[in-house]
Amino acid sequence: MSASKASSWTWTESWLEESPPVRGARERAGELGIGAVSTGGGALLTVLAAAVQARAVVDVGTGAGVSALRLLEGMPADGVLTSIDVEAEHTGAARAGLQAAGVRANRSRVIHGDAAAVLPRLADGGYDLVHVDVDDARVPGAVLPEAVRLLRPGGVLVVSDALARDRVPDPAQRDARTTAMRELLRAVHDDDRLLATVLPVGAGVLVAVRQPG
Numbered sequence: 001m002s003a004s005k006a007s008s009w010t011w012t013e014s015w016l017e018e019s020p021p022v023r024g025a026r027e028r029a030g031e032l033g034i035g036a037v038s039t040g041g042g043a044l045l046t047v048l049a050a051a052v053q054a055r056a057v058v059d060v061g062t063g064a065g066v067s068a069l070r071l072l073e074g075m076p077a078d079g080v081l082t083s084i085d086v087e088a089e090h091t092g093a094a095r096a097g098l099q100a101a102g103v104r105a106n107r108s109r110v111i112h113g114d115a116a117a118v119l120p121r122l123a124d125g126g127y128d129l130v131h132v133d134v135d136d137a138r139v140p141g142a143v144l145p146e147a148v149r150l151l152r153p154g155g156v157l158v159v160s161d162a163l164a165r166d167r168v169p170d171p172a173q174r175d176a177r178t179t180a181m182r183e184l185l186r187a188v189h190d191d192d193r194l195l196a197t198v199l200p201v202g203a204g205v206l207v208a209v210r211q212p213g
């Protein structure tokens with residue numbers, strides 16, 4: 001990769017400023033040692049939510065709420081975000097961040113629970129966008145069939161850290177996270193219901209559209 005390509009990517013990550021609530025959530029994430037979508041990855045979530053006018057969104061892996069706030073920034077005013085995290089400390093921090101940002105209680109539900117237990121309770125085809133950002137290597141692949149089931153035709157699947165911090169393209173990298181992401185990318189590639197691309201934004205972002213049928 002050329003040096004100018006590397007500096008282009010760095011530049012795009014800082015092209016837009018984040019809102020004060022998002023910066024606050026990012027700070028809390030840092031204090032708690034929780035990862036968060038990158039600045040560019042967050043901007044992409046906002047744009048995608050706005051592009052599909054996402055009224056019903058699922059965010060798997062709430063963390064301290066950076067992705068939740070970014071999604072809400074792109075959703076219409078009557079949109080509802082469901083965000084799920086297995087760690088009570090994380091859901092607590094995210095709820096506080098959403099409240100501090102002035103998000104009305106009826107616009108978001110932050111659920112404390114394992115995605116594997118919570119997602120099956122959500123309605124088939126009931127969602128416009130599903131974002132997956134879970135740091136347990138086993139989870140993203142396990143979540144994929146549920147995520148596809150939840151999406152309406154034309155709905156969008158977004159998986160953050162899809163390149164496992166840029167390790168996926170390097171065949172020498174065989175840790176559990178990287179292997180799991182390779183398997184997830186292969187499964188998406190082979191799934192006729194999904195039209196997909198991978199963007200080198202942040203730690204890599206998979207974006208796929210659920211096709212009719």
Ligand SMILES: C[S@@+](CC[C@H](N)C(=O)[O-])C[C@H]1O[C@@H](n2cnc3c(N)ncnc32)[C@H](O)[C@@H]1O
Pocket residue numbers: 029034035036037060061062063064065066067068084085086087090113114115116133134135136139
């Ligand atoms: C990288 S952080 C999410 C960051 C968040 N999306 C953001 O941008 O602010 C990953 C999160 O996945 C959560 N997680 C890990 N395993 C999970 C599971 N089985 N179900 C739900 N959440 C899980 C972790 O507790 C952690 O908060």
